């Protein structure tokens with residue numbers, strides 16, 4: 001059996017100068033869920049070490065697992081199961097068609113097309129579509145959904161066949177695919193066959209810079225051979241007579257980059273490419289210091305998460321997982337979280353149910369189970385879809401269940417219930433001729449801030465990991481929006497002078513000044529040094545639904 005290969009030279013530039021900065025131990029393929037029978041057999045584990053090429057900057061794993069082991073019949077990831085995902089891919093198709101003014105009937109080929117959600121979007125725009133999807137179960141579902149799909153990997157021979165039967169492609173897409181390809185040269189030769197002269201190749205992949213910034217280390221697993229950033233891609237495509245002419249940042253899988261590639265000189269470059277390169281350099285994502293620091297934060301995160309779970313468990317709480325995405329398995333395996341901590345993983349995808357998570361062997365059950373047994377806590381492993389998952393499980397939250405969002409910092413949130421945000425009138429306790437005395441607060445406070453906000457401006461849109469925030473409005477008028485964690489279901493409060501609002505940790509809040517306003521913030525944690533940064537989680541801007 002060929003299990004794979006040790007990576008000794010960079011997959012993109014062939015340099016042997018590879019700096020290993022993170023070791024997540026040994027891990028099974030994250031998508032390889034197991035049947036009950038398979039639990040009695042040996043399980044394959046692979047080293048999960050991350051290196052960066054010191055020549056071109058490509059971040060990659062130290063070991064490439066044989067792709068037949070990864071995308072064979074056991075592959076069970078269905079891309080269409082979240083509405084957020086569906087909306088994202090359909091709008092991706094719309095924006096590409098709009099941008100290129102594609103003629104109806106142009107051919108779009110999606111590599112690693114899964115059940116065809118992206119292609120469905122192109123089909124709606126009147127394009128001819130073809131998917132390449134190696135996993136037989138998934139390929140079958142795609143064809144049943146009337147998305148023409150070949151059960152194939154992208155390769156030179158396959159490309160020639162597609163060319164013969166379908167013609168040249170105006171668009172070739174690969175979402176979360178390019179970084180999984182071990183033999184890039186084969187892929188590029190196939191792309192060269194398939195892509196029309198003025199065609200474009202669009203890659204979408206989690207952005208390495210965001211992975212570092214937001215500690216998204218759970219997106220590291222053996223299927224993900226590379227963690228893409230713009231610098232190495234630019235060099236690689238240039239060496240293959242291609243240009244990157246635009247890059248966009250999107251909110252999916254944490255944050256992903258969408259990279260637009262064309263044959264050399266076919267499309268004018270926008271300024272975004274340089275802006276991305278500048279930001280990568282400025283954040284230091286190619287420096288050993290930043291990489292080492294990331295590895296240190298990963299270890300700390302494991303300690304914090306385990307500490308939280310064991311603490312809850314010792315106090316007699318039942319904990320389950322809500323959603324069983326591939327990335328959850330990195331957390332489970334690296335942190336050694338097994339059935340002794342988590343009873344089961346409640347999952348929406350029908351084909352995963354009745355199976356066990358790879359490595360830690362936690363049973364995967366139907367989503368509704370949490371409504372019957374009402375465990376005290378549910379960890380949302382698909383934290384990138386936390387908003388949607390919390391909304392879908394509102395009934396669980398209303399019956400007292402609480403959510404744990406594990407990344408970037410483990411945090412406990414309740415769903416739409418933000419009743420613990422308190423607003424009260426602070427009335428003077430003493431009057432005399434001299435004036436009045438008001439006891440604003442009797443609590444230990446480590447930070448006091450005076451905040452002036454001009455009419456129409458907005459502050460906040462974040463939540464605090466540890467501190468309680470008391471805000472006392474001195475003058476003006478503020479509209480406060482409160483929601484739980486990253487959940488968009490919000491409560492709106494009009495804060496008037498003389499009122500004190502108390503916001504516990506985990507409650508996302510924003511303050512909009514209706515009038516020029518003065519406010520005093522009383523915070524239970526010090527903001528000296530990097531205290532503020534350690535306490536605050538910014539919530540990315542979300543478009544209105």
Ligand SMILES: [Zn+2]
Pocket residue numbers: 010011012013014015053054055056057058
């Ligand atoms: Zn390299």
